[in-house]
Amino acid sequence: MAKKKVTPLMQQYNTIKTKYPDAMLLFRVGDFYETFGKDAIKCSKILGIVLTKRSNGSDSENELAGFPHHSLNTYLPKLVRAGLRVAICDQLEDPKATKGIVKRGVTELVTPGVTLNDQVLNSKSNNFLASIHFNKNQLGISFLDISTGEFLVAEGNEEYILKLINGFHPSEILYQKQHKSRYEQLVGDRFYSFGLDDWVFQEDYAEEKLTQHFNTNTLKGFGIQDLNLGIIAAGAVLTYLADTHHEKSQHVSNIARIEEDRFIWMDGFTIRNLELLYSSNDQAVTLLDVIDKTISPMGGRMLKRWIALPLKDLSTIQQRHNIVAQFLNNEEKSYEIVTLIEQIADLERLVSKVATGRITPREVLILKQSLDVVPKLKEVLGFIKDESVTVLLDQLLSLDSLRQKIQEIVHEEAPHNISKGKVIAEGYNEELDNLRALAFSSKDYLEQIKEREAERTGIPSLKIAFNNVFGYYIEVRNTHKDKVPEEWVRKQTLVSAERYITEELKEYEAKILGAEGRIFELETAIFNELLNGLIEFIKPIQLNASIISQIDCLMSFAIAARENNYVKPVVNEGFDLIIKDGRHPVIEKQLPIGEPYIANDLTLNKTEQQMIMITGPNMSGKSALLRQTALIVLMAQIGSYVPAKNAEIGLVDKIFTRVGASDNISLGESTFMVEMNETSSILNNLSDRSLILLDEIGRGTSTYDGISIAWAISEYIHEHSTKARTLFATHYHELNEMTQSFPRIQNYNVSVKEIDHDIIFLRKLVKGGSNHSFGIHVAKMAGMPRFVIKRSEEILNTLEEKPSKGTVKEKTQKITEDNLQLSFFQLDDPILENIREEILNTDIDTLTPVEALMKLNEIKKMLGK
DSSP: OOOOOOOHHHHHHHHHHHHOTTSEEEEEETTEEEEEHHHHHHHHHHHTOOOEEEOTTSSSOEEEEEEEGGGHHHHHHHHHHTTOOEEEEEEOSOGGGOSSSOOEEEEEEEBTTBOOOTTTSOTTSOOOEEEEEEOSSOEEEEEEETTTTEEEEEEEOHHHHHHHHHHHOOSEEEEEGGGHHHHHHHHTTSSOEEEEOGGGSOHHHHHHHHHHHHTOSOSGGGTOTTOHHHHHHHHHHHHHHHHTTOOOOTTOOOOEEOOGGGBOEEOHHHHHHTTSSOOSSTTOOOHHHHHOOOSSHHHHHHHHHHHHSOBOOHHHHHHHHHHHHHHHHOHHHHHHHHHHHHTOOOHHHHHHHHHHTOOOHHHHHHHHHHHHHHHHHHHHGGGOOOHHHHHHHHHOOOOHHHHHHHHHHBOTTOOSSGGGSOOBOTTSOHHHHHHHHHHHSHHHHHHHHHHHHHHHHTOTTOEEEEETTTEEEEEEEGGGGGGOOTTSEEEEEOSSEEEEEOHHHHHHHHHHHHHHHHHHHHHHHHHHHHHHHHGGGHHHHHHHHHHHHHHHHHHHHHHHHHHHTOBOOEEESSOOEEEEEEOOTTHHHHSOTTOOOOOEEEEEOSSSOSEEEEEOOTTSSHHHHHHHHHHHHHHHHHTOOBSSSEEEEEOOSEEEEEOSOOOBGGGTBOHHHHHHHHHHHHHTTOOTTEEEEEESTTTTSOHHHHHHHHHHHHHHHHHSTTOOEEEEEOSOGGGGGHHHHOTTEEEEEEEEEEETTEEEEEEEEEESOOOOOOHHHHHHHTTOOHHHHHHHHHHHHHHTSOGGGOOHHHHHHHHHHHHHHTGGGGSSOHHHHHHHHHHHTOOTTSOOHHHHHHHHHHHHHHTTO
16 A cells, blocks of 8 residues: 655644644644644634645645634633643744745643633632642642742642642642552542653752752752652642743742641631632632622732631731721722722733743833832822831832833833834834834825926826835826826836836835834834843832732722621630621622521630530521631631621631531542541541531431441540530430530520421521421422321321330331331322322211212212223
8 A cells, every 4th residue: 555645744743743742733834823633623623613624735634723823812712721732833934034844843832730821811810730749648739820920839648738739729730640540539630630750750850940940059048948749849840831831930939838837727628618719519609709809810819829828827817907907997098099909900920921021012011000000009008007017018119210111111002012013112212213204204205206206297196106016106197198207117007097116216115114124123122122121120020919919908808898797806816716696708698688697696615615516407507607607717817807796716727627428439438438537537636726617427327326426526526635616516416415414515506486387497596405307397398299298297206206105116117017008109199199188087987888989989080080
């Protein structure tokens, strides 16, 4: 069989594609980006563009799909959001100046975690690339947002690493190929991931990579020198940046450790369960949705980090509360601050574009305009008399020299595209000004030639114009062509006129065209020189961005407090947790208009009320009360005001929740096994400042097993030396008895009102235990078939009979016998149910034979016979 011919173009494509087998290759051909083969099929489906077949000069057909190169920013985001790695292959030389095949190469590999494209990025979310390094028991992790320059490292056990992943929600995670199964066991398939070769995860290599990047001898100055596993993960990130052609990264100018001791400990389950930032339900409202009133994208991103990492440092918490209080007390000044922050663009991402050389002339202007606001913001914030704010304001830099430089160099109407011209300000470069005068004063000069030649030749109606075929020309109507001088050269004959060129016009044309080319060269050179100068201001601009973000977050807390009637909490080093009229910040925002939220009081301490047993039916609000308590504590410790009338919060260092089922059946774990694993983790990590929230522990097994386990867990927490503050919601009313033996356990119930066998949820927490679950009432509200409800009531009545009526075994036997007798009527059929009622209500002892026959006839008619 003859070998199929392949054109030079396709040979070049195949060679480049071989280097990037797992990426979609966008191959620049002329004014289009083309895809071929399987890439083309996939591309056409994702982008909804036409799939064609061409021979491409070879003997075989090949699928092809493409789009204009200027549409890259439209189509690239769709490909990346579809979870694809996209290799952008550009022409590396001018096709006009090249004989034969144009040199091409991949200039950028865009992945979900490595992109600078504004259409791919979410302005209020970081786009973190994470890297995990697995060791025996400990793991290292790093997070880098190439779009902002933030670079963080940490290390710890699997639980801690998973908590960080859930909090930072990276767009892409790198891992060592040999640990793929361990990675999947830890993280699953919730995040886009990519495996790297094992050699990338070497300590010496990683440290060398980091010191080279930061141009230092050691990593001691960053305070991460002892995080060996984290350093290895960070080195893998930098290697990946090089592999994806993102070597220009001067804006990644710092690397910091995530200090575990500074922040409240929350496991991954707690973060997901409380729905702080994200929810598995797309329609759900999160805490972030309620309290995010930030104005700038930078502030929005910082707020997410604050929520994911609540503080344990009391002085910082109190400083934040004090600043929020001053914003609330000075509404007029607050409005001025909001107005000023609205004028500030995303400094972090603009700086990243400076470092990577991707910033446009218009964006440089925007950068300057944003920096112009800083002195004004600093002046307005002067009203806050707080030492911590003074320290912040002292760090805010006006950067006068930079702003002056941009103003001198960049034209006030500069475009995004440098090729459009008018990039450099008038008066900055004399040669540029002269060239512009030549290029843009052509109208006046041509008018002078026209008037002079008309007078010289006596042709009053001659015109001077331009076309792409032969440039500038003079057009003379046929009535005057006998007056045309000999030195004019005829170039075109029309029906009623003729067109001529002259030596003077050709010389002027050459000057103008040369001027336009030289203008572009000069403007490009001057602009690139400016960008090189901007690089030295990256760190100061990043510092300004950080401070403005903090101000934005604190202003957000003030706005949320004003809108939602939040109060300033008292956070102290005590151990009391006292909440007066507490509310769930998310649920109260979702209530129908006019329906008030039922607020509740709550007190936990180490002396009298360490643990509260909360009983009450499903749907009564037990779980909401548990979550509400956790959210109020978290809001207080990120510096926010809280939804309550009053709140005193003894500093919390760990929050544990076991609320609702989180089965890992796909990993072979039952609900009960997951429940026990999570509860075991809680009991093994208690501290004296822990807050524990347990909901229905033990329900995944038999009743007596469940009660026994729940009792033992409660007893362990009560007797443990830490005396951890605990809320325990349960269906097991037997646990109410614990208050008799354990002095710091108190019974409460979420009250309901029963009217004519119906219940009304009052959602009020009251002292005392509840002895009724109301489960059947809830089933009725859920629309359970009437027969099931009625049968449930009969079984419940049998089971609740006094012991003298029989043993549990005898009661269950009676239920079984009743079930067999009534099996005919267990179909969910209203006709059969009516017949059953008719028979049960008939007194057969008083029926005459004729009446019995008539009754049978009625039943027969009910059956439609």
